[in-house]
Structures are given as structure tokens and as C-alpha cells.
Amino acid sequence: MxxxxxxxxxxxxxxxxxxxxxxxxxxxxxxxxxxxxxxxxxxxNADGSMVAVGGRNVGSSLIGQSFDLVDAQGNPRKFDADGREVLATADGAGYTYLQGGGALTAEQAAGVGTLPDPKWFQPRPSAANYDGLGSGASNYGPENPTFVKLVADRKAQVAKFNGVGEDRVPVDAVTASGSGLDPHISRAYALIQVERVAKERGGLDVAEVRALVDKHEDGRNIGFLGQERVNVLELNIALAKLAR
CATH class of the missing domain: 4.10.220 (Light-harvesting Protein)
Incomplete structure (x- = not known):
């Protein structure tokens, strides 16, 4: 024992x-x-491939982010489904219209969101709303009716926003990546944004803006993997310098 x-x-x-x-x-x-x-x-790489401008980190070259309209303090501006700007109520439980102060109904409030800033090159959509903690895809099948309608709506919006025909809207402009955080867009998507960006930037020369796209285009990985692509954050940083 x-x-x-x-x-x-x-x-x-x-x-x-x-x-x-x-x-x-x-x-x-x-x-x-x-x-x-x-x-x-x-x-x-160990620090997350952060990109700094003027000594301040503005994002990561590896993670996509939105370029939406913001206020003077850098906070996202909110709009209803008809594009009218709204403000959160004092208790944060609802919204009122910027003009007139009328309260939104629950249905109207459910449709409140941000709008892309026409002065910047825009990224591809994100099923995770560019949230690194919620990275992922929508998981819709290609024939899912919700997905088909979503793509059709996005296609119409992208075409209208950039002043081009729907036949010029590339796939990555209307579909999210598997992670929802892809920092790149295709060259085709960047090019349909050139004229809009040049115009919104006070009439920048279109050729100069197109040259920025050319300069920031990355080739295929090791020469044959993937597609040519453009890093949106790095392109927008170069755009801001050009527009000064």
C-alpha cells in the first residue's frame, strides 16, 4: 500500500x-x-504592416478599410436610405434629420448607414464591414436570390457613383473577398474611379490620377499567381499628396 x-x-x-x-x-x-x-x-511585418502619414498610423497595407464621408472630427457621417443626413439622438437610441430635426421611424433608422466619399478611391465591398474581429464572407451561394439582388444593386450603385455603364463594373467592385478585408482592388476597378476622383479633387488632371494607378499596381505573385491589383490605402495616400 x-x-x-x-x-x-x-x-x-x-x-x-x-x-x-x-x-x-x-x-x-x-x-x-x-x-x-x-x-x-x-x-x-510583426507590427502589422502599419502605414503612417505625418507620424500617425492611418491603416495597414494588409487590411482593407472604408473611405466614407466623415465630419470635421473624423467621425463617420450617417445617412438614411434616401441619402439625407441624420444625427444620433442624445440618448443614442435613434436618429433625427440634420435638417428639420424630425425623428426617424424604426424602419427608417434600420436603413441608416454611411456613404462613400467621392474624393477617394473606394475598396471592394466587405461582408464584415471591414471589422477585423468579424472577418469573414457572407457565405451566400452564387444562385442565392439575396446574393443575386445584392450584386445587382451594388452594380447599379457603383456604375452611378462613378458615372460609367454597368458593363464596365468589374466583379471585385460588387463582391466581397473571403475575408472581407482585402486591401486590394483590380486595376479595372481603380480605372473606372479615376475620372470621378479627379473631378471631385477640384479638377486634378485625369492623366496624373491614372498615372498614380499605374505606379501603385502590383503584379502577379511570383509572376503567375493571382491577378494584377492595386492597394487602395497606398493609392489614396499618394492621391492626397498629389492633391495638396
Whole structure:
């Protein structure tokens, strides 16, 4: 009996020592060493490939983001389904119209959202609303009626917003990526936005804006994987510099 007890104590002690050693090695030393190596050799990647302008981070080159209309403080402006601007009520429970102050009905409030800023190149849609914590796709099948209508509505909106025919709207302009956070758009989508951006920027030369697209186009990965693409954040940063 005593022998069995002492054996169990030794086994328990060995298991506890192994647990403590592995915790220190794999839970402390290994993560710290990997973090140190990453910071020393790949600091930009390890920090999330952040992009800074004027000493302030404005986004990541790896994560898509919206470029919607904002107010003077940088907060997103909200509009109803008819494009009329609204303001949140003091208690945050509803909305009132900017002009007139009338309260929106629950149905109208459900349709409140942001609008794209015509002065910027726009990204592809995001099923996750560009939220890294909710990254993912819509999971609609290609023949799902909801998805078909959504694509048709987006196609009409993109065509109207950019002043082009619906036949010129590329696929990535109306469909989200699998992650909902793709930072790139196709060259075709960038090009249909050039004239709109140039006009909204106080009449920038269209050729100059198109040249920005050419300059920021990335080729296929290792020459044959994927498609040519343009990073929207980097393109918009270059656009802001051009428009100064």
C-alpha cells in the first residue's frame, strides 16, 4: 500500500515538474524569443504592416478599410436610405434629420448607414464591414436570390457613383473577398474611379490620377499567381499628396 502511494507521489511530482518546465519553455521563453526575432528581422511585418502619414498610423497595407464621408472630427457621417443626413439622438437610441430635426421611424433608422466619399478611391465591398474581429464572407451561394439582388444593386450603385455603364463594373467592385478585408482592388476597378476622383479633387488632371494607378499596381505573385491589383490605402495616400 505504501509502495503504491509513494509511486503515485513520484509520478505526480514528475508530471508537475514536466508541466512547469514546458510552461516556462513553451509559454514564456519560446514566445519571447519568436517575438524578439520577428522584431529584429521583420519589424514592419510583426507590427502589422502599419502605414503612417505625418507620424500617425492611418491603416495597414494588409487590411482593407472604408473611405466614407466623415465630419470635421473624423467621425463617420450617417445617412438614411434616401441619402439625407441624420444625427444620433442624445440618448443614442435613434436618429433625427440634420435638417428639420424630425425623428426617424424604426424602419427608417434600420436603413441608416454611411456613404462613400467621392474624393477617394473606394475598396471592394466587405461582408464584415471591414471589422477585423468579424472577418469573414457572407457565405451566400452564387444562385442565392439575396446574393443575386445584392450584386445587382451594388452594380447599379457603383456604375452611378462613378458615372460609367454597368458593363464596365468589374466583379471585385460588387463582391466581397473571403475575408472581407482585402486591401486590394483590380486595376479595372481603380480605372473606372479615376475620372470621378479627379473631378471631385477640384479638377486634378485625369492623366496624373491614372498615372498614380499605374505606379501603385502590383503584379502577379511570383509572376503567375493571382491577378494584377492595386492597394487602395497606398493609392489614396499618394492621391492626397498629389492633391495638396
Amino acid at each position: 505504501a509502495t503504491n502511494f509513494s509511486t503515485r507521489v513520484r509520478v505526480l511530482g514528475a508530471a508537475l515538474r514536466a508541466f512547469l518546465v514546458l510552461t516556462v519553455l513553451l509559454g514564456i521563453l519560446y514566445p519571447l524569443s519568436m517575438t524578439g526575432i520577428a522584431q529584429a528581422l521583420f519589424k514592419d
